[in-house]
Structures are given as structure tokens and as C-alpha cells.
Amino acid sequence: MSTHVVTPDQITRRWYLVDAEDQTLGRLASRVAQILRGKHKPIYTPHLDTGDHVVVINAEKVALTGRKMDQKMYYHHSGYPGGLKEEPIRRVLRRHPERVIEDAVRGMLPKGKLGRAMYKKLRVYAGSGHQHAAQQPVAIDLDKWPPQTQITGG
Numbered sequence: 001m002s003t004h005v006v007t008p009d010q011i012t013r014r015w016y017l018v019d020a021e022d023q024t025l026g027r028l029a030s031r032v033a034q035i036l037r038g039k040h041k042p043i044y045t046p047h048l049d050t051g052d053h054v055v056v057i058n059a060e061k062v063a064l065t066g067r068k069m070d071q072k073m074y075y076h077h078s079g080y081p082g083g084l085k086e087e088p089i090r091r092v093l094r095r096h097p098e099r100v101i102e103d104a105v106r107g108m109l110p111k112g113k114l115g116r117a118m119y120k121k122l123r124v125y126a127g128s129g130h131q132h133a134a135q136q137p138v139a140i141d142l143d144k145w146p147p148q149t150q151i152t153g154g
Contacts, residue, residue: 006043006050013121014052015137017130020101021061023142028062029104031142036109036118040146049114053121055137060097060126064089074103098124 016035020028034040038050064072072089092100101124109115123132 006045006048008048010043011038011048011050015132015135016052016054017137017139018054018056018142019058019128019139020056021058022063025062025064025100025104028056028142029101029108031145032056032101032105032122033108034146036105036121047114049117051118051121053135053137054123055130055132056101056122056124057128057130058126059101059124060093062093062097062101097126 018028018032032054035054036051038044038048038052041050044050069090070088073086074089074092075084075086077084089100102122105122106115106119109118123130
């Protein structure tokens with residue numbers, strides 16, 4: 001008995017459409033990260049990018065539990081002394097709602113070259129429109145994800 005090793009030419013990528021309206025941020029991000037990594041496929045290989053493309057719409061309508069809307073802060077530093085900036089998630093959601101989901105998903109992907117390749121397959125839009133209709137993304141419900149029957153093939 002030998003173990004089958006997946007090669008990059010055996011990987012087929014699908015497109016999925018996820019509606020973030022009234023979805024909890026952390027649960028949404030973890031399930032999107034699983035799809036980007038390819039963990040829902042039987043051919044999942046940790047050292048290969050076997051994941052699919054994900055288009056997330058309605059990022060501005062994502063839900064947060066508890067008092068995170070007032071207490072959760074985003075930090076960045078200018079590199080200069082005293083250059084630490086903080087911004088509450090409420091303001092980030094108003095100004096750049098895509099960044100909230102992008103940062104949450106990026107934090108759940110592997111660090112390094114492989115994680116950056118997986119992250120490139122994520123597209124997030126604030127409103128309900130997107131420009132990927134030509135790829136015919138399949139709308140999925142993350143409450144019922146992963147499906148009971150595994151997606152076969154690549």
C-alpha cells in the first residue's frame with residue numbers, strides 16, 4: 001500500500017460566494033480560512049495550496065458578539081517613537097469594512113509564502129455587488145459548512 005501524493009497539476013480550484021450579513025466575524029473567518037487552505041477536500045496536503053477561491057460580500061454587515069464593537073482596537077505603529085496608533089473596530093467598519101474580514105482571515109492562515117499564496121484567493125467587498133460573475137461562484141451557507149458529503153476531486 002502506498003500513500004498517494006498530490007501534485008500541483010491535480011488541484012482544481014472552485015469559486016465560492018459567501019454572504020457575511022449577520023455572520024459572526026470569528027466563525028466566518030475560520031470557515032473561510034478552511035476553504036482557502038483546502039481542508040474541506042480529501043486531497044488536502046499541508047505543504048500545498050489546495051484551497052479554493054472565496055468571494056465575501058456584505059462585509060459591512062458582519063456581526064460582532066459582546067462589547068467588541070466598543071472595546072476591540074486595531075493597532076499599528078508608524079515606526080517613530082510614540083507612533084502607536086489605535087482605532088476602534090467601529091471606525092474601521094465604517095471606513096474600510098473589508099479590512100476587518102481580511103485581517104481576521106489572514107491571522108488564521110499559515111505564516112510565510114504558502115499563507116500569502118492562500119490569502120491571494122480571498123476577495124472581500126463591502127456591499128452586495130462583486131465583479132466575479134464570470135467565474136460563476138457557488139453560493140454557500142457557512143452555517144451548514146462543511147457539507148456532510150465531502151467534495152470529491154480537487
